[in-house]
Amino acid sequence: MESLIRKNIQDLVAYKVDAPQYEIIVNANESPYDFPMILKRQFTDDICNTDLNRYPEACFPELLNELSAYTGVPTDGIICGSGSDELIAMINQAFVNAGDVVVSHSPSFDMYNIWAKISDSKHIRILDLPGHIPDVDGIIKAACDNHAKLLYICNPNNPTGYTFAKKDIIKILDAVPSLVVLDEAYIEFFGESDVDLLPNYPRLLILRTLSKAFGLAGIRCGYALGNKNIIDVLYKVKAPYNLNVLTQKMAVIALQNRDKVFKNLEEIKAEREKAMAVLKELPSLTVYPSGANFIYFETPFAEKIYEVLLNRSILIKRFKETGSCPESIRFSIGKPKENQKILEIIKEVVYNEA
Structure with missing residues (x-):
C-alpha cells in the first residue's frame, strides 16, 4: 500500500x-x-421552500450578488469555496507545479504549508523579526531570488495577531513576481481591508470567510476576490457543486442581515x-x-x-x-x-x- x-x-x-x-x-x-435565532428561523423557512432533490447553483449567483454588495468587487471577480481551506487548495491546483516555490511569513496559518507539501512545491517561510514584526524585505528577497509562484500574506496574521501596514503590502506587490494571496480571514475585527488595491494589482488575490466575524464556521463558506482573469482560472479547478444549497442559503441571509450579525x-x-x-x-x-x-x-x-x-x-x-x-x-x-x-x-x- x-x-x-x-x-x-x-x-x-x-x-x-x-x-x-x-x-x-x-x-x-x-x-x-x-448565529441569531431570528435568522435561523428565516433560513428554516427558506429551506422548507427549496427543492433539495436538485443540485445547488454551481456558480452561486445570489450569493455572488450579496458578496459584491458587501465588498464592492464585481461578481466576476469573486469565487466561493468550502471555507478558505478549499480556496487555498484550488489556488495550488491552478497555479503550483511540483518544484515551484511558495513563500510566506512565519509563524502563520498551517494550511499554507500543508498545501505546499501536497502540491510538492518548496515552501520558504520567512521568520518574523524580533518582537514578531514581519520581515517585509526578507519576504521580498525570498520571492524575487527564488521566482516564487505564490506568496501568502496573512493580515491580520494567525496566530500572532499582527497586521501589515498598507504601504508594506504595496511594497511587496510592487516588487515580487508572484501571485500574492492576501488572507483577510479576520479583517472585520481589524477594519482596514486592502480590497481597494485589486484594480491596480492583477496578481493580487484576497481570501475572506464567513467563519469568523459572521459566526458561521459551521456552514463552511469562504470566498476569494481578485482580477477576473485569476478568478476564471480558479473556476477551472472548482468542483461543480462545491457549496451545498444549505450553505448558500445561510450565507445569503447572513450577508443581507450583516448589521444584526455584526x-x-x-x-x-x-x-x-x-x-x-x-x-x-x-x-x-x-x-x-x-x-x-x-x-x-x-x-x-x-x-x-x-x-x-x-x-x-x-x-x-x-x-x-x-x-x-x-x-x-x-x-x-x-x-x-x-x-x-x-x-x-x-x-x-x-x-x-x-
Missing part, C-alpha cells in the same frame, strides 16, 4: 482537530456568539483589549498586539496553562516550542464570563509556577 502513496504525502502529518466536547472552547478563533463585533474587540491588559500584567508572559479576535502570548508556562485549562473543560490553543518560537498560547476571545474564568485560571497557574 505504501508504495502507492505519493512520496510527498507519505510523511505529511494530517491536520486533525480536537473534538469540541468542552465547556468552553477558545482554540479555533470562532465567534463565541451563535452586533457583537465591538464587544469582542473590547473584551480582547480587557484580556490583553490583564495578561500584560502577569510575569513571564510576552503578549503581542492583535488586530483579530484572539490574543497570542509566549510563556514558559504554556504547557501547564493548557493542561490546567483542559482539566477544567476549557480548550485553548497551545503551540509547542520550535527552533524559532518559544512555547505559546493563542486565546480566542469568548464571552465576558468565559474570558474572566480563563484569565483567573491563567493567573493562578502563572503565580504558582513563577
Whole structure:
C-alpha cells in the first residue's frame, strides 16, 4: 500500500482537530456568539421552500450578488469555496507545479504549508523579526531570488495577531513576481481591508470567510476576490457543486442581515483589549498586539496553562516550542464570563509556577 502513496504525502502529518466536547472552547478563533435565532428561523423557512432533490447553483449567483454588495468587487471577480481551506487548495491546483516555490511569513496559518507539501512545491517561510514584526524585505528577497509562484500574506496574521501596514503590502506587490494571496480571514475585527488595491494589482488575490466575524464556521463558506482573469482560472479547478444549497442559503441571509450579525463585533474587540491588559500584567508572559479576535502570548508556562485549562473543560490553543518560537498560547476571545474564568485560571497557574 505504501508504495502507492505519493512520496510527498507519505510523511505529511494530517491536520486533525480536537473534538469540541468542552465547556468552553477558545482554540479555533470562532465567534463565541451563535448565529441569531431570528435568522435561523428565516433560513428554516427558506429551506422548507427549496427543492433539495436538485443540485445547488454551481456558480452561486445570489450569493455572488450579496458578496459584491458587501465588498464592492464585481461578481466576476469573486469565487466561493468550502471555507478558505478549499480556496487555498484550488489556488495550488491552478497555479503550483511540483518544484515551484511558495513563500510566506512565519509563524502563520498551517494550511499554507500543508498545501505546499501536497502540491510538492518548496515552501520558504520567512521568520518574523524580533518582537514578531514581519520581515517585509526578507519576504521580498525570498520571492524575487527564488521566482516564487505564490506568496501568502496573512493580515491580520494567525496566530500572532499582527497586521501589515498598507504601504508594506504595496511594497511587496510592487516588487515580487508572484501571485500574492492576501488572507483577510479576520479583517472585520481589524477594519482596514486592502480590497481597494485589486484594480491596480492583477496578481493580487484576497481570501475572506464567513467563519469568523459572521459566526458561521459551521456552514463552511469562504470566498476569494481578485482580477477576473485569476478568478476564471480558479473556476477551472472548482468542483461543480462545491457549496451545498444549505450553505448558500445561510450565507445569503447572513450577508443581507450583516448589521444584526455584526452586533457583537465591538464587544469582542473590547473584551480582547480587557484580556490583553490583564495578561500584560502577569510575569513571564510576552503578549503581542492583535488586530483579530484572539490574543497570542509566549510563556514558559504554556504547557501547564493548557493542561490546567483542559482539566477544567476549557480548550485553548497551545503551540509547542520550535527552533524559532518559544512555547505559546493563542486565546480566542469568548464571552465576558468565559474570558474572566480563563484569565483567573491563567493567573493562578502563572503565580504558582513563577
